[in-house]
Amino acid sequence: MSESDEIIPATHHQEGFHTPSANVYISYDPANPPAHPGANWTRFVCISDTHSRTFGVPSGDVLLHSGDLSRLGREDDIRVTIEWLHSLDHGVKIIIAGNHDLPLHEEWYEDSYYGFHNMKESSTAIRNLVDSKANRDRGLIYLQDGRYAFSTKEGGREWSVYGSPWQPYFGGWAFNYLPEEACDHVSAIPEVDILLTHGPPHKVLDKTFSNVHAGCPALLAHLSKMRRPPLLHVFGHIHEARGAVRYPWLQGEEDQDSSNAECTTPLGKETIMVNAANQPLGRQAIGQGGQRIPCGGPGFQPVIVDLLDSAMRLEM
C-alpha cells in the first residue's frame, strides 16, 4: 500500500462489516448486542481510553483494553478501573497502559511527575494493582512490551497477543518516544495473532480534530514488513478517530478500499484495525439533542470482533 493511500475511518454511524472469518460490530443496540456466532468462533470485545470511567460492556470470550486505563494514573483511579474490569464476565482480559497511566512508566515518572501530580504516587503500588498473580489467576493480564498466549476453550485454538503502551511524542507524556527512538520500540513487536498498542499506526484511524495523522509511521512500516501480520490490531489514543477498518497488505488488483465489505482480500493478508477509544472528546461528546455522550455511549461503544478459531495469519 503506497504512502499516499489513506484508510478512510469507518464513520460513527457505520454498523460494522463481515468477512468469511470475522464479524466486526462498530455500532449496535447495547441492550441487545449481536449474538455470539457459535462454538468455532471467539468473541473479542475491544475497549480503550476508558480513563477511569465505567460502563456496560457486551459479554464475550476475551476483553482487550488498549490503554489509558485512568485519567492521570493515580492509584485510586487505577483501582476503579481494575475493579470494574474484574466485574466483567470475559474469561480472559488483556490490558495495557497508555500515556495517561503516568506512574506505570517508572523512569519517566520519577523525573516528570511534578508536571502532573502535586504528590508523587507510588509506582510500585500501582504496578501491583495492574500486574499481580491475583489478577492473573482471575484472567486479567497486564502487558507492557510483553507477549502472552491463551486459549478460551479446553483444547481450543491458542491465540498469541503482544501489548505495547508506547506512542509518538505528544506533549511529553508517559510512554512517548521521539521519532529517532520509534524503530527501537516498534521493532520489539513480534508476529502475533493480536496486537495491542496504545497509539495507532500512521494513517489508520489516526486523524485528529486538526486533521493531523498522529499515528506512528515506524509502526506501520514494521507491520508491513512482517511475514505474517496480526489478524487483529487494537489501539486507541486518538479518540476522535474511533472506528474499525480492514487493512489489506497486498498491492495490485486486490480491492484496496478497506471500508468496502465486499473486499476480496483473504483474512490473514489483511489486518482488522480497531481504534477502540470509548471516551468522546470535544464536539463528539455532545449528542444531536445537546445531551452529553458518556464514555462507551453512542458512537463510542466497545467494538465487537468475532474471529473464526481456524483463521490463520497468512504469509504476505
Ligand SMILES: [Zn+2]
Ligand atoms: Zn485517551
